[in-house]
Amino acid sequence: MAGRTAVELIPKEVSQILRIDDLVIAGKLMSMGILPQAQIELVRRNAFGHTLIFRINSRFKIALRKDEAKNIIIQDK
Amino acid sequence: MSTGNNEKHKLVVLAGNPNSGKSTLFNLLTGLSQHIGNYPGVTVDKKTGSMKLSAEQEVTLLDLPGAYSLYPSSKDERVVLHQFLSEQQQPDLIVYVADVSQLEKQILFLTQLKDLGYPIVLALNMVDMPGITVHTEVLEKHFQMPVIPISGKTGMGISPLKMQMAAMLSAPYSFREPYYKLSKSEEELVSHVKGKLGVKNDYSALLTIHHAAWLKHLDDDLKQDIHNQAGHLMFNSVQAQINETLSRYDQFTPVIRKALHLEAGGAGMKMTDRIDRWVMHPVLGSLIFFLIMLLVFQAIFAWATGPMDFIEASMGQLSMAVRSVLADGWVTDLICDGLLAGLAGVIVFIPQIAILFLIIGILEEVGYMARAVSMFDVMLRKFGLNGRSIVALVSGGACAIPAIMSTRNISNWKERLITILVTPFISCSARIPVYAILIGFAVPQGRLWGFEKQGLALMGLYGLGIVAALGAAYILKWIIKSEDRSYLMMELPVYRLPVVKNLGLLVYEKTKAFVVGAGKIILMISLVLWFLASYGPAPEAMDTQAANMESTERYKPEIEDSYAGILGKWIEPVIAPIGFDWKMGIAVICSFAAREVFVGTMATIYSIEDDSDVMSIRTMMANDRNPETGAMIYSTATTWSLLIFYAFAMQCMSTLAIVKRETKSWKWPIIQFVMMTLLAYLCSLAVYQWLS
Numbered sequence: 001m002a003g004r005t006a007v008e009l010i011p012k013e014v015s016q017i018l019r020i021d022d023l024v025i026a027g028k029l030m031s032m033g034i035l036p037q038a039q040i041e042l043v044r045r046n047a048f049g050h051t052l053i054f055r056i057n058s059r060f061k062i063a064l065r066k067d068e069a070k071n072i073i074i075q076d077k
Numbered sequence: 078m079s080t081g082n083n084e085k086h087k088l089v090v091l092a093g094n095p096n097s098g099k100s101t102l103f104n105l106l107t108g109l110s111q112h113i114g115n116y117p118g119v120t121v122d123k124k125t126g127s128m129k130l131s132a133e134q135e136v137t138l139l140d141l142p143g144a145y146s147l148y149p150s151s152k153d154e155r156v157v158l159h160q161f162l163s164e165q166q167q168p169d170l171i172v173y174v175a176d177v178s179q180l181e182k183q184i185l186f187l188t189q190l191k192d193l194g195y196p197i198v199l200a201l202n203m204v205d206m207p208g209i210t211v212h213t214e215v216l217e218k219h220f221q222m223p224v225i226p227i228s229g230k231t232g233m234g235i236s237p238l239k240m241q242m243a244a245m246l247s248a249p250y251s252f253r254e255p256y257y258k259l260s261k262s263e264e265e266l267v268s269h270v271k272g273k274l275g276v277k278n279d280y281s282a283l284l285t286i287h288h289a290a291w292l293k294h295l296d297d298d299l300k301q302d303i304h305n306q307a308g309h310l311m312f313n314s315v316q317a318q319i320n321e322t323l324s325r326y327d328q329f330t331p332v333i334r335k336a337l338h339l340e341a342g343g344a345g346m347k348m349t350d351r352i353d354r355w356v357m358h359p360v361l362g363s364l365i366f367f368l369i370m371l372l373v374f375q376a377i378f379a380w381a382t383g384p385m386d387f388i389e390a391s392m393g394q395l396s397m398a399v400r401s402v403l404a405d406g407w408v409t410d411l412i413c414d415g416l417l418a419g420l421a422g423v424i425v426f427i428p429q430i431a432i433l434f435l436i437i438g439i440l441e442e443v444g445y446m447a448r449a450v451s452m453f454d455v456m457l458r459k460f461g462l463n464g465r466s467i468v469a470l471v472s473g474g475a476c477a478i479p480a481i482m483s484t485r486n487i488s489n490w491k492e493r494l495i496t497i498l499v500t501p502f503i504s505c506s507a508r509i510p511v512y513a514i515l516i517g518f519a520v521p522q523g524r525l526w527g528f529e530k531q532g533l534a535l536m537g538l539y540g541l542g543i544v545a546a547l548g549a550a551y552i553l554k555w556i557i558k559s560e561d562r563s564y565l566m567m568e569l570p571v572y573r574l575p576v577v578k579n580l581g582l583l584v585y586e587k588t589k590a591f592v593v594g595a596g597k598i599i600l601m602i603s604l605v606l607w608f609l610a611s612y613g614p615a616p617e618a619m620d621t622q623a624a625n626m627e628s629t630e631r632y633k634p635e636i637e638d639s640y641a642g643i644l645g646k647w648i649e650p651v652i653a654p655i656g657f658d659w660k661m662g663i664a665v666i667c668s669f670a671a672r673e674v675f676v677g678t679m680a681t682i683y684s685i686e687d688d689s690d691v692m693s694i695r696t697m698m699a700n701d702r703n704p705e706t707g708a709m710i711y712s713t714a715t716t717w718s719l720l721i722f723y724a725f726a727m728q729c730m731s732t733l734a735i736v737k738r739e740t741k742s743w744k745w746p747i748i749q750f751v752m753m754t755l756l757a758y759l760c761s762l763a764v765y766q767w768l769s
Contacts, residue, residue, distance in 0.1 A: 023315040023316060023319065024315060024562070025564075026319055027148060027315055027318050027319050027322070028150055028564065028566060029566070030319060030322045030323070030326075031145040031146035031148060031185060031186075031322060032145050032182065032566065032568060033179075033181060033182020033183075033185075035322075035323065035326055036323075043353075044357065046357065046359055046362075046451070046452065046455075047359065047452070047454070047455035047456070048455075050454075050455040051451055051452070051454055051455055051565070053357065053451070053569065057181070058341065059178070059179060059181065059182075059339075059346075060179055060182070060568060060569075060570075060571075061349075061353075061568070061569040062566065062567065062568050062569060063447075063450075063451030063454070063464075063565060063566075063567040063568075063569060064565060064566060065454065065564075065565045065566075068564065068565065068566060
């Protein structure tokens with residue numbers, strides 16, 4: 001079941017995480033405080049879109065690779 | 078109730094997420110009593126210190142590396158898990174440090190530690206930041222543990238914390254109810270394994286099941302048994318970890334939201350956003366990075382030369398003073414030409430090393446390094462490295478040893494290995510004195526576009542090191558194979574002013590580690606060298622005379638006829654093509670122990686040769702001429718050849734020892750040694766032949 005991924009966010013756009021697909025990535029992200037239901041905002045795209053900076057729950061920022069962020073499934077507009 | 082002094086000290090463990098301010102608290106509690114090993118033979122994994130809780134009670138404090146959970150994804154985090162699962166001294170108390178502005182995501186690890194059955198006190202750090210209101214009683218009630226608000230910056234709340242620690246250490250603790258209730262299949266597995274493991278705690282057994290594959294203290298039969306049983310029950314470890322994490326979050330998230338009120342943009346978040354707009358900008362950000370690096374090198378040249386000249390001059394005067402007081406003889410020679418010359422070679426580095434560690438420490442503390450990691454990730458991945466490698470590559474500018482140890486948070490083995498192998502190419506502070514003295518011969522003083530020419534030459538050599546490191550990484554990327562997955566996932570913490578005490582301790586510890594660790598080697602080599610350069614095989618006629626104890630006249634050979642001279646002459650055929658004479662040969666051989674020996678070696682050789690002791694080593698080297706042709710020994714070609722050789726060659730025993738320990742085999746340090754030294758020789762050969 002494909003959905004919209006965090007990679008498709010446009011800068012400054014805020015959405016909510018529905019689920020995280022890859023189990024291993026999900027485990028790591030969750031221990032860092034990124035879980036389903038969390039609010040996610042794309043702060044900026046760097047390095048030609050290969051590195052994405054997100055803000056989670058308006059609390060903290062995290063840098064993810066495009067490959068990592070594409071596992072984060074977010075709510076449709 | 079009272080604790081006798083002869084009793085073994087109780088162990089208090091500091092745990093918490095990265096960026097929780099754990100190290101700041103550790104520094105506050107232990108001060109200068111802490112012990113950090115940095116050199117071979119000392120365990121580096123652990124930062125320990127002792128602290129007094131009361132007049133009669135002293136405890137040992139252990140600072141664990143920062144971790145997000147007990148499901149480790151890097152070597153640092155594995156150290157944390159190992160501390161709790163293996164049979165090391167178990168903590169009597171855990172002080173859990175959490176950044177109050179990030180409380181929601183720093184509590185997961187706390188609830189896991191609680192389930193292991195330890196008494197815990199929760200220290201809420203940074204409560205003094207603006208925009209934060211916290212109701213500690215809500216947290217105390219829910220987590221069933223004392224909560225103390227503290228500020229690592231101002232020292233607020235430290236005495237209440239100490240009192241709480243003392244009270245908890247003297248009272249018995251009974252573990253009541255686990256925070257997380259095991260699922261059906263987890264329960265079954267745990268009950269199967271628990272007896273065989275000999276553990277009482279359910280959660281400890283569960284963690285052992287999850288991590289059985291790499292835990293060192295389990296034997297193979299038990300591992301196989303756990304594996305079989307898990308397969309039999311169709312236990313999916315990764316899914317189980319996720320379910321557990323989610324269940325924990327479900328329990329504490331509402332509580333944290335009730336207990337904590339945070340103003341939007343508070344706790345420095347607004348300021349951080351403003352700074353990041355510049356620092357994380359794709360173009361401006363890289364520019365800022367290179368400006369910072371430029372500043373670092375200018376700072377080293379501008380700030381360190383004064384103190385270094387002072388140290389050199391004072392040591393020279395001390396040597397003269399000793400000579401004027403003591404009678405002439407071999408003891409005086411040993412003290413002045415061996416001991417003092419060697420000692421000067423060690424302490425003269427202190428200013429540069431301290432400045433480098435200070436600047437790198439500031440960059441880490443304010444939170445800039447995390448930005449650099451995320452910015453350079455894409456570029457570094459092309460070379461088979463990870464964004465995190467930037468920390469090692471930058472720290473490598475100070476010393477390869479801590480740099481190589483900093484690679485432990487790179488979870489991908491291949492990326493980590495390549496980082497370890499290429500980091501020594503980055504010019505470390507030990508090369509600076511060699512560069513500094515040689516650049517003086519090769520590059521005239523003066524300015525170019527407002528910059529010191531010699532400073533630019535130094536930067537060029539650093540640039541060469543970076544090119545070599547990246548080039549080697551690119552080649553290694555195709556040679557080394559790995560199936561591991563690679564991650565970035567880098568948290569970007571809020572910018573903070575550095576805590577002066579942390580920086581002071583960091584610079585003190587690192588400099589001390591250098592002086593004690595590398596200093597020992599340098600001093601030893603200076604003494605050996607003094608002997609080799611002062612004595613030589615005596616001509617036959619002298620033999621009987623030398624054996625005669627009555628004789629006060631010592632046979633003193635010319636340096637050319639000494640053991641060192643013979644050794645230097647012996648390797649001359651190999652080093653002649655790259656423009657080195659036998660004196661440089663001696664220095665190069667000695668430098669394989671540690672590069673910084675070069676200047677000391679030169680000092681020893683020249684001061685033995687020329688007893689005046691007045692001229693600085695720089696002048697003596699500059700005045701040195703070929704006795705036959707009268708040409709300058711340190712010609713441009715020879716000097717550049719030497720510079721290139723020192724830029725590339727693997728000349729540091731301590732680094733090789735660290736690489737051996739970090740890679741757990743002799744294979745990699747040997748490969749590294751051959752690769753670097755061969756490259757050094759070939760490049761020096763090319764440079765010398767081109768320039769002469």
